[in-house]
Amino acid sequence: MPIQVLSNDLASRIAAGEVIERPASVVKELVENSLDAGSTRVDVHIVGGGAQSITVVDNGDGIPADELSVAFERFATSKIDESSDLIAIGTLGFRGEALPSISSVARVEAISRHRDSDAGARYLVDFGKTSPVEPAGAPQGTRIEVAGLFKNVPARLKFLGSAGRELSRIQSMLASLALIYPHVAFSLNSDGRERMRTIGSGKLVDAVLGVYGAKVAEQMLEIKLDDSAAFSVDGLVSSPSLNRSNRTYITISVNGRWIRSRRLSYAIEQAYHGFLPERRFPIAVARICTPLDDVDANVHPAKAEVRFLREDLVYSVVQRAVRGILSASAPVHELGAGRASGSAGLLRTPRLANDGSIPRGFGGDISGSSTVNSGFSKWPDPSIIAEQSRLTEEMDGADYGGTSQSNTPKETLPVLRVIGQAHETYILAEGPDGVYLVDQHAAHERVMFERIRHRFDQNSSESQPLLEPVTVDLAPGVMITVQEHLDDLNQVGWGVEEFGMNSLIVRSVPASLATRASGDGAGQVFVRVLDELREGGTGETWRNRMVATIACHSSVRAGQILSMEECKDLIRQLEKTERPNTCPHGRPTIVQLAINDLEREFKRR
Numbered sequence: 001m002p003i004q005v006l007s008n009d010l011a012s013r014i015a016a017g018e019v020i021e022r023p024a025s026v027v028k029e030l031v032e033n034s035l036d037a038g039s040t041r042v043d044v045h046i047v048g049g050g051a052q053s054i055t056v057v058d059n060g061d062g063i064p065a066d067e068l069s070v071a072f073e074r075f076a077t078s079k080i081d082e083s084s085d086l087i088a089i090g091t092l093g094f095r096g097e098a099l100p101s102i103s104s105v106a107r108v109e110a111i112s113r114h115r116d117s118d119a120g121a122r123y124l125v126d127f128g129k130t131s132p133v134e135p136a137g138a139p140q141g142t143r144i145e146v147a148g149l150f151k152n153v154p155a156r157l158k159f160l161g162s163a164g165r166e167l168s169r170i171q172s173m174l175a176s177l178a179l180i181y182p183h184v185a186f187s188l189n190s191d192g193r194e195r196m197r198t199i200g201s202g203k204l205v206d207a208v209l210g211v212y213g214a215k216v217a218e219q220m221l222e223i224k225l226d227d228s229a230a231f232s233v234d235g236l237v238s239s240p241s242l243n244r245s246n247r248t249y250i251t252i253s254v255n256g257r258w259i260r261s262r263r264l265s266y267a268i269e270q271a272y273h274g275f276l277p278e279r280r281f282p283i284a285v286a287r288i289c290t291p292l293d294d295v296d297a298n299v300h301p302a303k304a305e306v307r308f309l310r311e312d313l314v315y316s317v318v319q320r321a322v323r324g325i326l327s328a329s330a331p332v333h334e335l336g337a338g339r340a341s342g343s344a345g346l347l348r349t350p351r352l353a354n355d356g357s358i359p360r361g362f363g364g365d366i367s368g369s370s371t372v373n374s375g376f377s378k379w380p381d382p383s384i385i386a387e388q389s390r391l392t393e394e395m396d397g398a399d400y401g402g403t404s405q406s407n408t409p410k411e412t413l414p415v416l417r418v419i420g421q422a423h424e425t426y427i428l429a430e431g432p433d434g435v436y437l438v439d440q441h442a443a444h445e446r447v448m449f450e451r452i453r454h455r456f457d458q459n460s461s462e463s464q465p466l467l468e469p470v471t472v473d474l475a476p477g478v479m480i481t482v483q484e485h486l487d488d489l490n491q492v493g494w495g496v497e498e499f500g501m502n503s504l505i506v507r508s509v510p511a512s513l514a515t516r517a518s519g520d521g522a523g524q525v526f527v528r529v530l531d532e533l534r535e536g537g538t539g540e541t542w543r544n545r546m547v548a549t550i551a552c553h554s555s556v557r558a559g560q561i562l563s564m565e566e567c568k569d570l571i572r573q574l575e576k577t578e579r580p581n582t583c584p585h586g587r588p589t590i591v592q593l594a595i596n597d598l599e600r601e602f603k604r605r
Contacts, residue, residue: 019101022160023050024169026106026146029098031177034058035256036091039141039184040200046190049163050170051149059141062114065121068133072108072125074100089297092257104128105156106149112142127152171195172248173258175211179285180253182207204236204285212249216242216283221329223286223321231290231313233321237268238283240275240326240582249283254295256287260304264288267315271322273544274579276586286318327579413575413590418567425558427567434595440570441558442583447573449551449584452512456492456547462511463493470506470523471499478502478530488543492550494526512554525553548584 020026027044034042037060045055063071070076074097102108103125113120120138124131127148150157160166167190178186178198185200198210209217219242225234250265251258268284276282296307308314416429416436427438455461474482479502482489489496493510509522529549556562562570574580574589583589599605 019097020105022169023054023149023166024173026050026054026102026149027056027170028173028177029102030054030056030144030146031174032092033098034060034142035177035181035184037061037142041185043187044170044174044189046167046170046188048191049160049166051157051160051163051166052147054146054149055143057141057143059139062117062120062141063110063112064114064117065119065133065135068110068112068121068123069130071110072099072103072123072130076100090255090292092303102146105153106151107147109145109147110142111136111138111144113138113140115140167195176251176258178211179204179207179251180256180258180287186210208236208285212283220283221325223325225287225289229317231288231294231310231317233286233288233318235285235287237285237322237325239329240272240282240586243276243280243282245280247281249281251285252288253286254288254306255290255292257297257303257306259306261306263311263315264318267319268322270541271319271326272586273541274584274586275326275582278585280586284322286322288314288318290314413580416571418564418571420564421562421567424561427562427571429571431592433592434598435593436590437593438571438574438590439558439583439588440560440562440567441555442587442589443570443574443580444555445548445551445583445585446577446579446589447570448512448554449548450577450579452492452510452551452554453544453547456543459491461491461493463495463508464511464514465495465508466506466522472504472506472523472526474502474504474527474530479504481530485542485546488546492546496526510550510554512550529553544584551584 019029023046027046027050031042031044034056037058039058039060041059043057045053045057047053067078099108099110104127107127108125109122110124111120111122120136122134122136150160161169171188174186174188175196178184178196182198182204183200183202184198186196186198187194188196196211198207205217205220205222208220216238219239220236221239223233223235223237226232247265247269250268252261252264252268253259264286268286269281272282290308294309296309297303414431414433414436416431419428419430421440422428422437425440427440427443429436429438452461479498482496482498482504486496493508493512494506495508496504496506499505504526506522506526509525513522513525529546556570581589596605
């Protein structure tokens, strides 16, 4: 075929495919226009999943009658002009492509009355064919109805999902905008049935209540905005006891723009390391504020992604803010209630470094199964708990992040009186608000993790030489893991050296493993550590996983009998830790059966 210029009609339909992927894209563009117009109420009505019709009604500034037809021309916009800086964009829309793209693949009717006008106007575009602007009675604001989406593009229509699936996408997108703009009242109606409503009170927790319900709203922790900082974040994040199996409950915005960002989602997930088990994710609303000229919003056809000038700084701000509120507010899990206890006596005060940041890296994300080492015949001697108690007391005044914190107050767990041990796994204790059960393995693992991590950060880890070095054969590819992280392995106490292509000689082990890893057992433990860490990432994440794995192998196990004094020693050690409520893998160390629940079960109230 010869080179030729495409017709305007065909070019418009191709361009529409970049902006309008499905009904949810139409709703997003129209609602963002409503928000840019200063609306405080946005109502969305859907029929047939949006393929039949979409109607968006707002109470914003409206469009003057003499500008209504211009709004449907390509690249027509009131949000930028020739002098505008395309980097520092403070509005949600700016390209002038949404309305012309929608009207090229659907029948669009717009009725609008500008705030300074006494009457409204009506304008119809039928799959690209325009009609004259007509007078119409209307309240202030804009009403746009989109019907027959993609009827002139059968190939696009064929690839739409079912009505229910398309509605689900619309509801998810609108919920995200409602969370980002709590001062706007949103509603979604589908085929005559209300699907979502927020009240627009301006309080984020009320928006969460409208989107996720009361049970979720009452378990959210507030991140407050630092108005004095150029880069800051506010929002709500869920208590660790409230989590989900996927990332879809994480909502992120930048300067009011809802975005998708794997990097920033990962920052939030990393902040929960040590608080959540592996493959569990929080509910979060993170609203990030940055200087406008630090964000390029013009990098994605659907404006779903942005580019940061200082992405590492934004990542750090988000992670520090979320980690800080979790450290300050994560309570003991209340048994049977399915929610975090609100008892003030169980809250923790974060131990901050001198620069106001949370001490680095506690926790990993590997499995915390108590049976991971069941193949070893020798359990660690329970008497090591008493020795570790003495060592912990020596470090009582030290900050585990390597910074002195003598001026920082420290709250502990409630005063507990040990009653005994149940099923050779759980320590039973009573406290002021009920009965507490402590998982002896998870608790000891937390103690060991913080002790090992502290010594690692101080470069003072202890090593125990083996009487006879052990040769270890590695699976293909594992040697690369060793080579990449040899310095970290040596620093934590492993003494290894290469011996052939895929073999190592283990000459020493971390001192905490001395009672477990002797003879051939040292080689087996080392191989297990490597196996568990192969998917552990790099840098701080890998080090946390390594320390957590060593702590797991160093701890007392489920099924191990402890004396009353050993139980008391373990509780005392747990009280001195930074994160007493979870093990490094995010499992609870302690759960509470509240006295009120006990009284209800025994019919005392």
